[in-house]
Amino acid sequence: MKKGRIHSVDALRGFALAGIVIVHMVENYVGSLPPADAMAAVNQGIPDSIVEGFISLFLRGKFFALFSFLFGLSFFIQMDKATEKGKRFEGRFLWRLILLFAIGAFHHLFYRGDILTIYALLGVLLIPFYRLETKWILAVTALLFLGLGRYVVFALFGDQPIFSGVPFDPENPYIIAYFEIIKNGSLLKVFTINATEGSLMKLDFQLGVFGRGYLTFAFFLLGLYAGKFRFFENFRDNRKKVLKGLYWFIGLFILSVALTILLFSFSGQEGDSISFDSWIVMFALTAFDLSNLFMTFVLIAGFLLIYMKPKGESFLNTFAPYGRMALTNYVAQTIIGTFILYGWGLGYLGDLRNIYTFLMGIVIIMLQMIVSRWWLQEFKYGPLEWGWRSLTYFKVFPFKKTG
Numbered sequence: 001m002k003k004g005r006i007h008s009v010d011a012l013r014g015f016a017l018a019g020i021v022i023v024h025m026v027e028n029y030v031g032s033l034p035p036a037d038a039m040a041a042v043n044q045g046i047p048d049s050i051v052e053g054f055i056s057l058f059l060r061g062k063f064f065a066l067f068s069f070l071f072g073l074s075f076f077i078q079m080d081k082a083t084e085k086g087k088r089f090e091g092r093f094l095w096r097l098i099l100l101f102a103i104g105a106f107h108h109l110f111y112r113g114d115i116l117t118i119y120a121l122l123g124v125l126l127i128p129f130y131r132l133e134t135k136w137i138l139a140v141t142a143l144l145f146l147g148l149g150r151y152v153v154f155a156l157f158g159d160q161p162i163f164s165g166v167p168f169d170p171e172n173p174y175i176i177a178y179f180e181i182i183k184n185g186s187l188l189k190v191f192t193i194n195a196t197e198g199s200l201m202k203l204d205f206q207l208g209v210f211g212r213g214y215l216t217f218a219f220f221l222l223g224l225y226a227g228k229f230r231f232f233e234n235f236r237d238n239r240k241k242v243l244k245g246l247y248w249f250i251g252l253f254i255l256s257v258a259l260t261i262l263l264f265s266f267s268g269q270e271g272d273s274i275s276f277d278s279w280i281v282m283f284a285l286t287a288f289d290l291s292n293l294f295m296t297f298v299l300i301a302g303f304l305l306i307y308m309k310p311k312g313e314s315f316l317n318t319f320a321p322y323g324r325m326a327l328t329n330y331v332a333q334t335i336i337g338t339f340i341l342y343g344w345g346l347g348y349l350g351d352l353r354n355i356y357t358f359l360m361g362i363v364i365i366m367l368q369m370i371v372s373r374w375w376l377q378e379f380k381y382g383p384l385e386w387g388w389r390s391l392t393y394f395k396v397f398p399f400k401k402t403g
Contacts, residue, residue: 005324006077006232008307011316013070014323014372015303018365019063021333024113025361026055028349029337031113032201035179036170039350048354055358061292062299064115067326068216069296071119072126072223073232079130080227090127096392097123103327103384109191111334112198115216116327118206122217129221134228141221145293147286149214153207159276162208164200168276187344209276215289219296235304246301249294256291263287321372322365325382329368336364377401 028039043049075093082089097120104116129137153162161167166174174197181189206213226232235242263284275281306312322329339345340360341352352360375382379400381389390397 007317007320008235008304009070009073009232010320010323011307012066012300012303012319012323013326014319014321014369015316016063016066016070017322017326017329017333018319019059020067020330021337021364022358022361023055023059023063024111024334025337025357025364026051026354028341028352028357029111029113029334030179030182030349031111031198032178033168033170033175034350035176038179041351042354042357044353051354051358058295058299061289062296065215065219065292065296066299067115068119068219069223069226069300071123072220072225073227074223075123075126075220076130076224076227090130092392093127094124096388097121099388099391103331103388107331107334108199108202109194110338112194112202114202114334116330118202118213118216122213122220125217126220126224129224134225137221137225137228141218141225144214144218144221145286145290147211147282147289149207150209150211150282150285153211154209154279154282157208159209161201161204163203164197166197166201166204168204182338182342183347183349184343190338190342190344209282209285211285211289215292236308239305239308242301242304246298246305249297249301253291253294253298256287256294260284260287260291318369318373321376322369324376325372325385327388328382328384329372331384333364333368 026042028034028042030039043052078093079089082092100123101117101120104114104118104120107116108114129140159168164174166172169175178193178197181193185193204210206216263280267278267280267284276285303316307316341347341349343349372382380386380398386397386399
């Protein structure tokens, strides 16, 4: 029997995408540590502080995690469908990742915080995990979340950048020059610095002591595990377990936040400037990562509990078309956001208060949701989704709906 789409997954993906654009807009799509005082204008009062606090607590580091979790889940769904048909999908998936890397490379030219290229590179490592026993998947996941990648890098290189040679310091001339280019430079200059220095600095962020890449892959594995467990196919039958999990994850989130604060206080550092040159700071970063993990679980559990109610399902399903066109919408929202903020566009970088960029993010979400709903009434896929699918299978799939 042919399995249909899992609408809760589409809706959750759209929900994750909404969180990502809000974070990026409030961060002004900087994609780097901003120079000292360069963003002073963004926080001018209580509303701006509330927005920053809300994003730090509930959005930043959580919605990228949710998006990554769903990437791992999608990998399982594709592999599982092929297995049911008696086919192998590994080679096709690898080719699919190459295509994703090409799309991501284009996206990276606009914004060096692009995640598609990272997904494409890390996605290769997912392939052998599909046939691995779940206990080994969970073991590797646990080691990554507990900071193994970060600790190995710190033991070998300390806090020094591995690829770019650019220290994480707001006074660093390279960081100041980059900010000046995205604030006042032409589109060509933005493309050039992102394609060169920006690529190396992104690798530092992903594979250095910040360890975003290791966390991303850990969330991939969690999504793969959820697929093997058939969680999203059966979550309605496990309401009590989901509710119990929600309470546990809230408690663990609070504990991990307290541990993060405690460890940073023991590091002896004061003010906004943090040095990443001690083991205690490495442990503090891992505690912070765990807080993001537990809040991500809170978001998933809360989302599903609401989805189990008829009115909740009806409301959350409005995110489903947005999620079905996630690739197109992700690239489009970056082009829109950088046009508003960067110098090659309207040039408002660092000049708009948090409350304004937050509201602009909401408007972008609403407009994209409206367009996505209309588009999928007329077409079978989003533009990039259709191109990605057609190139994956070397055939032109029907694009426009008929009848």
